[in-house]
Amino acid sequence: MHRRRFLKSVAAASLLPAIPAAAARDGQPLRAKAARMLMLGFIGDNPDTDGARQVAEHLSQRRIGGVLFLRHNVRSRAGVEGLTSQFREQAPEAWMAVDQEGGAVQRLSGDLGYSAIPRAHVVSQEKTVDEARALYASAAAEFRAAGFNMNLAPVADVQDDDNSVIGRWGRGYGADGARIAAYAAAFIEAFETAGAACAIKHFPGHGRSSGDSHHGFVDITETWSYSELDPFRRLIEADRAHLIMGGHLTHTGLDPAGNPVTFSRAILGDLLRERLGYEGALITDDLDMGAIRENYDQREAVIRSIQAGNDIIMMSNSAVPDPGLPQRFAGWIEDAVGSGELTEARIDRSMERLDALAAYAI
Numbered sequence: 225m226h227r228r229r230f231l232k233s234v235a236a237a238s239l240l241p242a243i244p245a246a247a248a249r250d251g252q253p254l255r256a257k258a259a260r261m262l263m264l265g266f267i268g269d270n271p272d273t274d275g276a277r278q279v280a281e282h283l284s285q286r287r288i289g290g291v292l293f294l295r296h297n298v299r300s301r302a303g304v305e306g307l308t309s310q311f312r313e314q315a316p317e318a319w320m321a322v323d324q325e326g327g328a329v330q331r332l333s334g335d336l337g338y339s340a341i342p343r344a345h346v347v348s349q350e351k352t353v354d355e356a357r358a359l360y361a362s363a364a365a366e367f368r369a370a371g372f373n374m375n376l377a378p379v380a381d382v383q384d385d386d387n388s389v390i391g392r393w394g395r396g397y398g399a400d401g402a403r404i405a406a407y408a409a410a411f412i413e414a415f416e417t418a419g420a421a422c423a424i425k426h427f428p429g430h431g432r433s434s435g436d437s438h439h440g441f442v443d444i445t446e447t448w449s450y451s452e453l454d455p456f457r458r459l460i461e462a463d464r465a466h467l468i469m470g471g472h473l474t475h476t477g478l479d480p481a482g483n484p485v486t487f488s489r490a491i492l493g494d495l496l497r498e499r500l501g502y503e504g505a506l507i508t509d510d511l512d513m514g515a516i517r518e519n520y521d522q523r524e525a526v527i528r529s530i531q532a533g534n535d536i537i538m539m540s541n542s543a544v545p546d547p548g549l550p551q552r553f554a555g556w557i558e559d560a561v562g563s564g565e566l567t568e569a570r571i572d573r574s575m576e577r578l579d580a581l582a583a584y585a586i
Contacts, residue, residue, distance in 0.1 A: 260578055262289055262537055289536070320372045322375070326342055328395070346394060348403060382452055384396070401458060424456065424465055425509070428496070445476050468496070470488075492533045535577045
C-alpha cells in the first residue's frame with residue numbers, strides 16, 4: 225500500500241465511525257448494507273425545502289449512503305453549503321457528490337462565487353501536468369470547504385470535436401490515452417489529497433458516441449474503438465482509479481446480448497475487472513436518466529445494476545420524486561436476496577469496496 229493511501233486509510237478510519245469494520249459486517253442487517261449502496265438525489269436548493277428535510281431524515285436513520293446534487297440543487301452558495309452542512313450534521317460519513325469537472329460541467333460555478341475551472345481540453349492545451357495539478361488542488365480545497373467529498377469527475381473519454389456530449393464542450397483532455405491519463409491522474413491526485421473521491425467516467429468510452437444518454441441509450445458499437453480503453457487502463461495500472469462510472473451505453477461487440485453497460489457483466493465484469501484488472505468500486509450513472517427510466521422499472525434497474533457489479537446506485541429521484549424510495553430500495557434488495565436474484569455475499573463484496581473507497585475521502 226502506498227504511504228499516502230495508508231495515511232488516508234488511518235484518517236478515514238478515525239473520521240468515519242459509522243462505516244462497519246469487516247469483522248462487524250457479518251452481523252449487520254441486510255437493509256443497512258443496502259442503504260450504503262444508495263446515492264439519493266432530491267428536489268430543493270436550500271435546507272428549508274421539503275426535499276432537503278426528507279434527505280436529512282433518511283441520513284439520520286442511515287437509509288442512504290450518500291446524496292447526489294444536480295444543477296437544480298445548486299442555485300446559491302449559501303443554499304448549497306447550508307445543505308451539505310445540514311446533511312453532514314446527520315451523517316458525517318455520508319457521500320456528498322456533485323459534478324465538478326470544470327468548464328460547462330461545474331456545478332459550484334463562478335456565478336455562485338467559486339473559482340472558475342477551465343474545461344479539460346483547455347487545461348491540457350495550456351497547462352503542463354504539474355500546473356494542472358496545482359489548479360485542481362485549489363479547486364479541490366474549495367470543493368471540500370463547500371462540504372463535498374465525492375467529485376463525479378474526471379472524464380477519461382477521448383476528445384472528439386464532433387461528439388455532442390463530450391467533444392462539443394471540451395470535456396476531454398485529448399485523443400491520446402497517455403495524455404488523457406496524465407491529466408486525469410493530476411485531477412484525481414489533487415482531489416484525493418484534499419479528501420475527496422473521484423468517479424472516472426464514462427466507461428468504456430463516450431467520446432466518440434453519436435447520442436446523449438440523458439435522453440436514451442447510445443449505441444457505440446460502430447463508433448467505439450479499443451483505444452478508448454487506454455486512459456482507463458493507464459489509470460488502473462497507476463493506482464489512480466478507485467471509483468469508475470459506466471455509461472448508459474450499448475455495444476453489441478462487447479456484450480452480444482445488447483445489455484447497456486450499466487447492466488452488463490460482460491463489460492463491467494469480464495472487460496473492466498478481469499481483462500483490465502480493476503478492483504475498485506463502481507458507480508452507476510443516474511438511473512433516473514431517460515435511457516433507463518423509459519425502458520426499465522426502478523426495481524429491475526436497481527437489481528440488474530447490482531448483478532452487473534455496481535457498488536453505488538445513483539438515483540436522482542427527480543423525475544417522479546418518491547419520499548419513500550430508500551425504504552423501497554432496501555426492500556428490493558432484501559427480496560432479491562430472498563429469491564436468489566442476489567446473494568448477501570455479493571452485497572458484502574460491495575461493502576468491502578466501499579470500505580476501501582472511504583480511504584480516499586475524509
